[in-house]
Amino acid sequence: xxxxxxxxxxxxxxxxxxxxxxxxxxxxxxxxxxxxxxxxxxxxxxxxxxxxxxxxxxxxxxxxxxxxxxxxxxxxxxxxxxxxxxxxxxxxxxxxxxxxxxxxxxxxxxxxxxxxxxxxxxxxxxxxxxxxxxxxxxxxxxxxxxxxxxxxxxxxxxxxxxxxxxxxxxxxxxxxxxxxxxxxxxxxxxxxxxxxxxxxxxxxxxxxxxxxxxxxxxxxxxxxxxxxxxxxxxxxxxxxxxxxxxxxxxxxxxxxxxxxxxxxxxxxxxxxxxxxxxxxxxxxxxxxxxxxxxxxxxxxxxxxxxxxxxxxxxxxxxxxxxxxxxxxxxx
Amino acid sequence: xxxxxxxxxxxxxxxxxxxxxxxxxxxxxxxxxxxxxxxxxxxxxxxxxxxxxxxxxxxxxxxxxxxxxxxxxxxxxxxxxxxxxxxxxxxxxxxxxxxxxxxxxxxxxxxxxxxxxxxxxxxxxxxxxxxxxxxxxxxxxxxxxxxxxxxxxxxxxxxxxxxxxxxxxxxxxxxxxxxxxxxxxxxxxxxxxxxxxxxxxxxxxxxxxxxxxxxxxxxxxxxxxxxxxxxxxxxxxxxxxxxxxxxxxxxxxxxxxxxxxxxxxxxxxxxxxxxxxxxxxxxxxxxxxxxxxxxxx
Numbered sequence: 001x002x003x004x005x006x007x008x009x010x011x012x013x014x015x016x017x018x019x020x021x022x023x024x025x026x027x028x029x030x031x032x033x034x035x036x037x038x039x040x041x042x043x044x045x046x047x048x049x050x051x052x053x054x055x056x057x058x059x060x061x062x063x064x065x066x067x068x069x070x071x072x073x074x075x076x077x078x079x080x081x082x083x084x085x086x087x088x089x090x091x092x093x094x095x096x097x098x099x100x101x102x103x104x105x106x107x108x109x110x111x112x113x114x115x116x117x118x119x120x121x122x123x124x125x126x127x128x129x130x131x132x133x134x135x136x137x138x139x140x141x142x143x144x145x146x147x148x149x150x151x152x153x154x155x156x157x158x159x160x161x162x163x164x165x166x167x168x169x170x171x172x173x174x175x176x177x178x179x180x181x182x183x184x185x186x187x188x189x190x191x192x193x194x195x196x197x198x199x200x201x202x203x204x205x206x207x208x209x210x211x212x213x214x215x216x217x218x219x220x221x222x223x224x225x226x227x228x229x230x231x232x233x234x235x236x237x238x239x240x241x242x243x244x245x246x247x248x249x250x251x252x253x254x255x256x257x258x259x260x261x262x263x264x265x266x267x268x269x270x271x272x273x274x275x276x277x278x279x280x281x282x283x284x285x286x287x288x289x290x291x292x293x294x295x296x297x298x299x300x301x302x303x304x305x306x307x308x309x310x311x312x313x314x315x316x317x318x319x320x321x322x323x324x325x326x327x328x329x330x331x
Numbered sequence: 332x333x334x335x336x337x338x339x340x341x342x343x344x345x346x347x348x349x350x351x352x353x354x355x356x357x358x359x360x361x362x363x364x365x366x367x368x369x370x371x372x373x374x375x376x377x378x379x380x381x382x383x384x385x386x387x388x389x390x391x392x393x394x395x396x397x398x399x400x401x402x403x404x405x406x407x408x409x410x411x412x413x414x415x416x417x418x419x420x421x422x423x424x425x426x427x428x429x430x431x432x433x434x435x436x437x438x439x440x441x442x443x444x445x446x447x448x449x450x451x452x453x454x455x456x457x458x459x460x461x462x463x464x465x466x467x468x469x470x471x472x473x474x475x476x477x478x479x480x481x482x483x484x485x486x487x488x489x490x491x492x493x494x495x496x497x498x499x500x501x502x503x504x505x506x507x508x509x510x511x512x513x514x515x516x517x518x519x520x521x522x523x524x525x526x527x528x529x530x531x532x533x534x535x536x537x538x539x540x541x542x543x544x545x546x547x548x549x550x551x552x553x554x555x556x557x558x559x560x561x562x563x564x565x566x567x568x569x570x571x572x573x574x575x576x577x578x579x580x581x582x583x584x585x586x587x588x589x590x591x592x593x594x595x596x597x598x599x600x601x602x603x604x605x606x607x608x609x610x611x612x613x614x615x616x617x618x619x620x621x622x623x624x625x626x627x628x
Contacts, residue, residue: 028529028530028531029530031531032529032530032531032534033445033449033451035441036441036442036444036445036534037441037442037445037446037451037457039438039441040438040439040441040442040501040505041442041457043438043494043497043498043501044460044461044464044498044501044502045460046479046498047476047479047494047495047497047498047499048464048472048498048499048501048502049460049463049464050475050479051471051472051473051474051475051476051479052463052467052471052472052475054475055471055472055474055475058474058475111366112366112367112370115363115366115367116367129360129363129364129367130360131364134371135367135370135371137612137615138371138374138375139370139371139374140611140615141374141375141378141608141611142374143555144555144607144608144610144611145559145604145607145608146558146559146561146576146577146603146604146607147559147561147577148559148561148577148578148580148581148603149577149580149600149603149604151581152580152581152584152596152600153377153378153381153600154377155584156381156384156593156596156597157377157380161393162392162393162394162395162396163396164376164377164380164396166396167395167396167397168396171397199373199374202370203374231359256466256468259468260468260469260470260562262470262561262562263561263562267581267584270585281470282468282470282562285470285473286470286473286565286566289473289474289477290477290566295474298474299471299474299475302468302470302471302472302473302474303471305468305470305471306467306468306470306471309466309467309468310466313466
């Protein structure tokens with residue numbers, strides 16, 4: 001996202017020259033622009049942008065969806081939402097996910113990426129571990145598995161009676177794990193769900209960070225080593241500041257994903273878990289709309305979700321900027 | 332400059348040949364390898380366990396999570412394919428993802444090309460509209476989307492699903508290809524035009540073939556994203572005979588409480604995973620290369 005923005009700004013010079021070169025409009029050119037720009041844009045506007053805008057309007061009606069009667073109720077839906085205890089629980093759960101998921105995933109991915117890229121010998125050229133390629137290929141596996149299947153597989157592994165986890169735990173002598181319902185106990189349900197999502201995404205971000213670290217010139221690492229920096233020091237003082245932009249992007253993506261999390265949460269615990277401990281906003285929205293038919297209220301939830309998502313992204317950008325940003329480090 | 336570089340490489344190789352790992356190197360390598368090995372096991376064991384369980388009978392699955400199947404029940408796959416309906420869901424998914432992928436690649440490439448190489452009024456607006464599609468949660472759109480499709484009669488149909496897939500995959504496709512087209516040299520397009528090619532011909536015969544590597548990367552990511560898509564079909568494609576794989580297997584797992592054939596469930600999971608895993612292993616280099624292309628500046 002950030003990259004694309006930069007691209008446009010830096011590309012404005014090219015655009016300016018293109019403008020000077022522009023000739024008269026011909027049929028070829030007009031038909032070309034109409035089809036090439038018009039067709040995708042129409043589809044995009046009808047099926048993506050217009051639903052976004054409609055949702056904002058519907059959120060101020062008490063529409064039930066099955067007639068054209070849309071009584072305008074102003075902000076009533078929002079008032080209702082913030083007095084709804086279960087919705088507030090779902091907001092809290094979503095925010096919990098948005099706090100823990102990115103930080104756990106990013107740190108784990110960074111550690112693994114560092115081990116793979118600069119974990120090798122301290123003599124000679126900077127290089128990664130032997131067998132790094134193998135770990136890289138394996139790590140990416142979970143990312144290509146459909147989220148639904150990840151949910152189903154882990155639901156079976158965490159199954160209290162015949163799941164793999166309890167089987168392993170009891171066989172090494174932890175008897176209290178026998179028949180323990182990881183997803184059915186309010187104390188562990190959220191933690192187990194977070195683990196599953198992290199499992200699904202660490203590999204992807206690991207690959208992303210490996211690529212970023214490989215983009216750092218070897219001379220930088222060599223200079224650090226000559227100056228006497230050890231591996232930990234190199235990772236903390238060289239690697240992390242230099243791939244700061246990538247970390248920020250990863251953090252934002254992972255946060256947006258955490259605020260959705262619909263697939264994982266609904267497959268792992270379709271009803272929102274014990275005592276609603278894993279109910280997230282997306283699940284609540286879905287059932288409000290498609291089970292209860294309260295479309296106006298559901299749209300209001302959608303707007304709240306969108307606002308929280310935007311606030312989250314803004315917060316990450318702000319924190320990154322306040323703590324030094326990337327520009328002064330890389331130059 | 333070039334002298335310097337070659338010298339550095341030379342000495343580097345020279346030292347490397349003689350270098351012996353210090354004690355601390357060995358410790359670090361040992362610790363790193365064990366951490367990475369733990370992670371690799373954490374990835375592989377659940378998949379291996381699923382594969383093994385897919386050959387067991389339900390009673391074997393219930394009796395012990397570790398035991399190997401007494402006889403390898405390939406019927407589980409037959410049951411998953413026929414009884415659980417995975418076969419027809421598979422067919423639906425291939426149709427929907429196939430069409431959506433082709434359409435979004437063509438439309439996305441066209442739109443990205445125009446954005447990257449032409450100037451027109453409203454250029455910025457288009458750009459920010461695309462950005463909005465990437466930032467806002469799909470959930471905000473899901474209710475109105477349901478009624479838009481209902482009004483044009485495409486609700487619960489495969490064409491409806493295809494067009495929505497196309498629309499939601501478009502912003503990512505456009506952004507990725509935008510930077511790709513931007514980087515292609517202008518001279519070649521100019522040469523084509525001097526030789527008398529119109530805009531249409533320039534695009535299809537000159538620019539598009541040059542963009543092949545970029546198109547391949549985006550196509551792989553789109554394939555994975557669309558194949559794994561769950562929310563959109565669950566909301567707007569609720570007729571059982573039109574189910575795609577992800578929602579089909581979720582529905583099957585959802586009724587497991589009543590009709591218990593766990594072997595078939597594991598087999599169904601394997602059937603869903605294998606195509607994407609094969610795709611990944613075949614295109615692995617391409618995919619990892621494109622991740623780096625997307626992040627390096």
